[in-house]
Amino acid sequence: MKLTDIKKGIGPEWAEKGYQLPKFDIEAVRAKTHAEPTWIHFGAGNIFRAFPAAILQQVLDSGKYDRGVIVAESFDYEIIDKAYRPYDNLSLLVCLQSTGTIEKKVVASVTESLKADPQFSEDWARLVEIFTAPSLQMVSFTITEKGYGFSPADLERGMNAQFAMGKVTALLYERFKAGALPVTLQSMDNCSHNGDKVKAGVFAYAEKWAEMGLVPAEFVAYVKDETKVTYPWSMIDKITPRPDAKVQKMLEEDGFEDNYTIITERHTFTAPFVNAEETEYLVIEDKYTNGRPPLELGGVMYAERETVDKVEKMKVCTCLNPLHTAMSIYGCMLGYTLISDEMADEDIRGLITKMGYIEAMPVVVDPGVLKPADFIGAVLNRRLPNPFMPDAPQRIATDTSQKLSIRFGETIKAYQEKGLDMNELVLIPLVLAGYARYIRGIDDNGNAFEPSPDPLLAELSAIVAPLEVKEGPQDFSCLKALYSRKDVFGVDLYAVGLGEKIEGMVAELYAGPGAVRKTLHKYVSAR
Known part of the structure; x- marks a missing residue:
């Protein structure tokens, strides 16, 4: 044939x-x-x-x-x-x-x-x-x-x-x-x-x-x-x-x-x-x-052009790209090499499902021609679990510093503009907290790994270099130099009232081997 x-x-x-x-x-x-x-x-x-x-x-x-x-x-x-x-x-x-x-x-x-x-x-x-x-x-x-x-x-x-x-x-x-x-x-x-x-x-x-x-x-x-x-x-x-x-x-x-x-x-x-x-x-x-x-x-x-723009914003800011980034950050730290395998992990699947439906959906841009709930449903139930798709969190994590402002910063800004309670955001801060552990290049077992290529990787990883993966107290004040970066996150996370919450999550993620899994499970289960 x-x-x-x-x-x-x-x-x-x-x-x-x-x-x-x-x-x-x-x-x-x-x-x-x-x-x-x-x-x-x-x-x-x-x-x-x-x-x-x-x-x-x-x-x-x-x-x-x-x-x-x-x-x-x-x-x-x-x-x-x-x-x-x-x-x-x-x-x-x-x-x-x-x-x-x-x-x-x-x-x-x-x-x-x-x-x-x-x-x-x-x-x-x-x-x-x-x-x-x-x-x-x-x-x-x-x-x-x-x-x-x-x-x-x-x-x-x-x-x-x-x-x-x-x-x-x-x-x-x-x-x-x-x-x-x-x-x-x-x-x-x-x-x-x-x-x-x-x-x-x-x-x-x-x-x-x-x-x-x-x-x-x-x-x-x-x-x-x-x-x-x-x-x-x-x-x-x-x-x-x-x-x-x-x-x-x-x-x-x-x-x-x-x-x-x-x-x-x-x-x-x-x-x-x-x-x-x-x-x-x-x-x-x-x-x-x-x-x-x-x-x-x-x-x-x-x-019309306005509708095309709305469809793109729905995808990039809410229904697909943020889920990909969340999976890539935690997938790399938990040792995954396939996105489809991550979808069998209850904590990671719960993270992106609840982040999308509970936290992002209240401010989603609805283009009219596509229903956001249907789009995200297809992502969660057909696209990401597809066993044939050899996509890796390591590939998706490439250039993450260039993506965070759009994929998460826009949702945070929308919460501000609509006067919504920032305390309702839990899993989006958890993803941003995970980034401070990811760029340190230490996985959940305490082993070094190579973060994916990124134009700001050297600069940002230097900020978190003083932090150690260990039990017991340590100084996390260096994080202010990271989470106040509007160029990375789209907003000063302290100015919008999320900086301290994220710092607390980072402390939990650094609390020794197994802390990534423990922290992820804690917040996903509670949400």
């Missing part, structure tokens, strides 16, 4: 083994898309195939749309050469369910794969052709937050820019020359106000090139004219880990031959298949200038 078999005619074993196949005419869709492209996507990684491309697959299967998506890769060209073209742009989506079962679906919505750089002359010529097509509606991105960056040196390269936003701006210039045709640039990356990151990059290149005399001022006006070019926000949420050995083994047992991992020279982990969690959300600001593919038929929620 190989992916390309489905173009030649297949036997009954595909259906017998639970493989869902495309329900549309693949060649007809490819021909229509080549002639009149509507959607091109930059970023050929796993999240694209597991989510946007899979959404479009559902739309095509419905019979209510007839155009596929073209994918372009501007960073790691080996992905195109090794994970797309040998399989005729087909892939297998393996949905990892919390029950321990999997669903398998052949995705055929990707009609072409291109390397986005002028050094690949045929591919670049095709990109120019796509960008000058009046039918083009959407240029989308999953290139990670770093992918939207630009540098003075790259701006100076003009049309030979190497960064993604420079290449896209060069292609937009071709669209401008073809008649200032309308189009929408749609980020689908997991970062706040992502459309503004696309906009900032395009504006920077366009303005610099106009200054250098490479493009007319009218081009700058074109990319800034929101009747022509728009940059909507979106909120995306779906986990797509690296190809997993357990999944490979299951596919091998089926007789599915395209089951191996591909590691590129740029250390991208990919494969002919993508394994991903079952839960997914994509909410997009509905601000398009030339129409758009009907992705709502595949589950995308379209809304």
Whole structure:
């Protein structure tokens, strides 16, 4: 069983083994898309195939749309050469369910794969052709937050820019020359106000090139004219880990031959298949200038910008990200290496469940299109316990100092703004207290461990360096230098009336081996 078999005619074993196949005419869709492209996507990684491309697959299967998506890769060209073209742009989506079962679906919505750089002359010529097509509606991105960056040196390269936003701006210039045709640039990356990151990059290149005399001022006006070019926000949420050995083994047992991992020279982990969690959300600001593919038929929620922003705040400040951080801090100290294993720990599960439902929910931002209680329920009951998801608290704990102000500080501020009683907060202070033990790098058994990389780790760990894990009294006055840091916690925790409470919890967490478990159990049980 190989992916390309489905173009030649297949036997009954595909259906017998639970493989869902495309329900549309693949060649007809490819021909229509080549002639009149509507959607091109930059970023050929796993999240694209597991989510946007899979959404479009559902739309095509419905019979209510007839155009596929073209994918372009501007960073790691080996992905195109090794994970797309040998399989005729087909892939297998393996949905990892919390029950321990999997669903398998052949995705055929990707009609072409291109390397986005002028050094690949045929591919670049095709990109120019796509960008000058009046039918083009959407240029989308999953290139990670770093992918939207630009540098003075790259701006100076003009049309030979190497960064993604420079290449896209060069292609937009071709669209401008073809008649200032309308189009929408749609980020689908997991970062706040992502459309503004696309906009900032395009504006920077366009303005610099106009200054250098490479493009007319009218081009700058074109990319800034929101009747022509728009940059909507979106909120995306779906986990797509690296190809997993357990999944490979299951596919091998089926007789599915395209089951191996591909590691590129740029250390991208990919494969002919993508394994991903079952839960997914994509909410997009509905601000398009030339129409758009009907992705709502595949589950995308379209809304106003304010609603997209509220969904993001619900996720980041209440219903997902704070739970992740709480689990990472205590999981590292209690010796866990898998998030799914932590969910079998009654104290940790109790911590995040009660923190979310009891302490954060009173101030949650309700976006309307998604119910916060339903969202957090899916996190607790399907997403975090999923045995297939090889996510580790050590990974999630990376850069914790950069996350605390949003994930907990915003909830504390909301309590202040609403005039709620700060004494109602118990478990959120417990998480912040745990941070002072975590950055000391001593686990609950008294053994040293390496905290995850963090730009402030050395500075903050130096503050708690005088503290010892031992029974008996010791001086915790050093904590004032930590918990008064607005840059870390979003507020001065003493000024809001939580500093002393947290100090007391820290003292309990440092009271000898086993103190982390004892303190965690005490406060979770009482709550």
